[in-house]
Amino acid sequence: MSLLNRVGTADHPGKSAPFSKTATGAQKRRFALPSLLPYALALPILAYEAYFILYPILQQIRLSFYQQPMGAAEEWAGLANYSRMLTDPSFWSVVRVSLMYLVGVVVVAIGFALASALMLNRHFRGRTVTRAVMTMPWAFPDVPTVLVFLWMLNPNFGVLNVFALWLPWVESAPNWLMDTRLAFVSIVLITAWKGFPFYSLVILAALQTVPAELSEAARVDGASKVQVFFAVTLPGIMPTLLLLTVLASIFSFKQFTIIWLLTGGGPAGATETIVIRIYNTAFRFYDFSYAAVLGVAGFVMALTVALVFLAAQRRQDLEAA
Amino acid sequence: MASVNVSPEPAPKRRSPSRLLMSVGYYIVLAALVIITVFPIYWMVTTAIRPATENLTYPPSLWPKSLDLEPVRRLFQDGNIGRWIINSTLLSTLVTAICVLMAIFGAYVLSMMRWRGRAVFAVFLLMTQMLPEALIIVPIYKIYTDIGLRESLYGLSLIDAAFVLPICVWVLKNMFDTVPREVREAALVDGAGPMRVLFQIVLPITLPGLVAVGVVAFFYAWNEFLFAQTMITTESSKPASVGLASMITMLDTPIERLLAAGFLFAIPPVLFYIAMQRYIIAGITAGAVKG
Numbered sequence: 004m005s006l007l008n009r010v011g012t013a014d015h016p017g018k019s020a021p022f023s024k025t026a027t028g029a030q031k032r033r034f035a036l037p038s039l040l041p042y043a044l045a046l047p048i049l050a051y052e053a054y055f056i057l058y059p060i061l062q063q064i065r066l067s068f069y070q071q072p073m074g075a076a077e078e079w080a081g082l083a084n085y086s087r088m089l090t091d092p093s094f095w096s097v098v099r100v101s102l103m104y105l106v107g108v109v110v111v112a113i114g115f116a117l118a119s120a121l122m123l124n125r126h127f128r129g130r131t132v133t134r135a136v137m138t139m140p141w142a143f144p145d146v147p148t149v150l151v152f153l154w155m156l157n158p159n160f161g162v163l164n165v166f167a168l169w170l171p172w173v174e175s176a177p178n179w180l181m182d183t184r185l186a187f188v189s190i191v192l193i194t195a196w197k198g199f200p201f202y203s204l205v206i207l208a209a210l211q212t213v214p215a216e217l218s219e220a221a222r223v224d225g226a227s228k229v230q231v232f233f234a235v236t237l238p239g240i241m242p243t244l245l246l247l248t249v250l251a252s253i254f255s256f257k258q259f260t261i262i263w264l265l266t267g268g269g270p271a272g273a274t275e276t277i278v279i280r281i282y283n284t285a286f287r288f289y290d291f292s293y294a295a296v297l298g299v300a301g302f303v304m305a306l307t308v309a310l311v312f313l314a315a316q317r318r319q320d321l322e323a324a
Numbered sequence: 325m326a327s328v329n330v331s332p333e334p335a336p337k338r339r340s341p342s343r344l345l346m347s348v349g350y351y352i353v354l355a356a357l358v359i360i361t362v363f364p365i366y367w368m369v370t371t372a373i374r375p376a377t378e379n380l381t382y383p384p385s386l387w388p389k390s391l392d393l394e395p396v397r398r399l400f401q402d403g404n405i406g407r408w409i410i411n412s413t414l415l416s417t418l419v420t421a422i423c424v425l426m427a428i429f430g431a432y433v434l435s436m437m438r439w440r441g442r443a444v445f446a447v448f449l450l451m452t453q454m455l456p457e458a459l460i461i462v463p464i465y466k467i468y469t470d471i472g473l474r475e476s477l478y479g480l481s482l483i484d485a486a487f488v489l490p491i492c493v494w495v496l497k498n499m500f501d502t503v504p505r506e507v508r509e510a511a512l513v514d515g516a517g518p519m520r521v522l523f524q525i526v527l528p529i530t531l532p533g534l535v536a537v538g539v540v541a542f543f544y545a546w547n548e549f550l551f552a553q554t555m556i557t558t559e560s561s562k563p564a565s566v567g568l569a570s571m572i573t574m575l576d577t578p579i580e581r582l583l584a585a586g587f588l589f590a591i592p593p594v595l596f597y598i599a600m601q602r603y604i605i606a607g608i609t610a611g612a613v614k615g
Contacts, residue, residue, distance in 0.1 A: 040518060041439035044429040049445070053425065055464075055486035056452050062463035119361075122354050131355070135598055137361050142597030144547040146565045147586035151368040153572065154579055156374070162367060165383045196364070204605055246609065257456040260549040264569055271418065278458040285462050286554065294462045301459040 060302075061199075066295035077292075084296040093272065094297075100187075101256070101276040101304065106189035108198065108255035109248055113206035115195060116202035117244070122212045123203070134207075141200035145260035152193050153265065154181055181268055190262050190274050194255060200246045206240060213239035245319060249312045257304060277301050372396060372584035379579055395580040396588075405585055407560060408567035411477060415552075415563050416545040418481035423492040423541035424534065430489075431496035432522050436508070453490035458549050465554055474555050477563070483551050488544040492537045495607025499533025500526060536603035543593040564589055 070080040088094050123134055140148075155163045156179040164176040180186045218235045226234065259278050262268070268275030268283060275283070277297060285294035371379050372395065374388035400406045433439070462481060465474075473479025503526055511525045527534065540573060549565045556562055562570070568586055571577045597604065 038439070041433040041437040041442070044433045045441075045445055048426050048430045048493070049448070050555045051419055052452050052486060052489065055483055056455065059460040059467060062467065063460055066463060066466075079448035119357050120351070120529070123359060125350075127351075127354075133358060136358065138598050138601060139365055139594055140361060142594040142601075144364065144543075144570045144590050144593055145563070146547070146549055147368070147590040148364070150568065150572065150582055150586040151364050151371075154371060154583065155364060155367060158385060159381060161384050162384055162386075185437070196361070200361070200517070201605065201608075205609055206602065208605075221523070250609070253454045253456075259456075264549075264572065281458055282461065282550075291462055291466070297458045298462060301456065305454070305456065305459070 111195040120206035209243035408564040419545035427492035430493035435500035
């Protein structure tokens with residue numbers, strides 16, 4: 004199962020054009036020419052995306068080979084920007100933070116999503132309402148999310164201090180966003196809070212496609228609930244979990260608003276992912292060519308993540324076959 | 325978690341103590357899950373509707389002891405909030421118009437036509453959908469500076485639409501895939517052209533999908549912060565996401581007012597997303613679950 008295999012048409016996969024299939028002679032002639040039609044219809048989208056996305060990507064790559072001192076003209080810089088980046092220790096710190104953030108969000112969000120999907124997959128009174136309520140963080144926009152969490156983490160009046168002090172080993176109210184480790188954990192948990200309902204709903208849908216007869220049969224044969232989960236349920240939703248891992252990685256890699264408004268990358272770079280570094284480099288320090296090179300590094304990282312998971316998927320397909 | 329009952333017969337009505345305990349445990353965990361999920365939203369509302377004196381005490385009470393709806397009522401009277409909401413509505417409407425118009429054709433060629441390059445087109449859309457916006461903020465900023473699109477909601481709507489359009493195409497394609505083949509074929513046999521089939525047969529029965537596309541596009545622009553923050557600095561043309569964020573650093577903004585404004589901003593997307601979630605989620609995962 005790969006992302007690309009999913010792109011089937013509504014008709015049977017591998018069959019020919021719907022418009023020629025059942026057409027009579029007259030219609031055949033009529034539709035012989037419109038074979039250009041799909042291209043004509045796809046062209047506006049292609050042109051639009053090419054101008055607003057592909058062209059900037061190319062510009063970015065070009066820009067990464069130039070330097071532009073403030074107010075002066077661009078000048079060719081060769082690989083100077085690249086060598087500056089690769090020898091900059093703070094760049095490697097950004098790479099490390101990006102990866103840790105990605106892994107943290109994926110593990111917490113998908114773990115939480117799996118747990119809540121398993122809970123919601125049972126029948127109980129008020130299930131529909133509970134499901135709708137549990138969906139809310141996903142639909143909650145980023146900026147209000149930041150507003151309420153800033154308030155909850157407020158060092159003087161934040162309600163999370165109350166809860167933290169309930170813990171036996173916590174003695175004074177934590178200064179959440181000023182402590183490097185707590186700030187990092189906070190942004191991971193907040194991103195996971197906002198992301199998990201989406202994954203939970205997808206897992207829930209997948210759980211409902213696992214045939215009930217299979218787990219019932221296993222139960223009849225004497226398997227415990229835990230055994231059934233690992234032998235029947237988990238393999239049944241494995242492709243979905245893998246796909247969600249890809250999606251969650253990409254979503255967390257894209258995350259800008261929550262981190263930027265909560266910490267701006269601080270304290271001391273503890274929450275500075277590559278996306279935040281790019282923005283700070285460009286719009287705080289106005290160093291556009293260095294930001295461009297960081298953007299190219301971001302492409303490489305995003306592509307690496309995508310390729311790792313494509314390989315994992317292929318391997319899973321082979322094992323399943 | 326050893327099971328007590330492995331017999332194929334339905335479980336006896338009377339519950340054994342250990343089963344009862346399991347069931348109580350289940351509800352406790354479920355309740356904890358719900359509380360963790362909902363608490364921040366509950367706290368936002370609580371803070372917004374009670375007097376400042378209750379918010380500025382420590383430790384805070386976990387529920388409002390008295391109500392003060394004045395901040396909510398005064399939201400539109402002073403400040404720029406009304407202006408911001410109008411800007412956001414205009415921006416989101418433009419993005420929705422662009423995306424709905426283009427997604428119809430994109431979904432049509434992906435779902436119902438066979439042509440060389442279709443797979444490439446699909447991969448291209450997937451790739452653009454996955455691209456982080458911030459990675460190309462610099463070149464886009466430069467291009468926008470060169471062609472004079474900065475500080476314009478119209479310019480902003482163009483780039484927002486470019487990033488949300490691929491998802492819109494998937495959401496609608498997923499819906500188009502459910503149209504039975506026979507329905508279209510019958511129309512074709514009757515002599516309808518492909519465009520008539522699209523507009524008179526396919527679209528009327530996939531209306532929910534079209535609404536879902538509208539919701540996705542509208543609230544993408546409504547929530548979008550990075551491009552809006554970068555491109556628009558003029559106070560009077562700020563969309564609400566940027567305006568709200570700017571209230572964080574305004575020291576004189578009372579917390580009740582800030583959270584009331586944030587909650588107001590969040591209500592429309594929450595309502596619409598939950599109503600259309602079935603179509604939106606299937607579209608974003610591109611039908612992966614069905615496999």
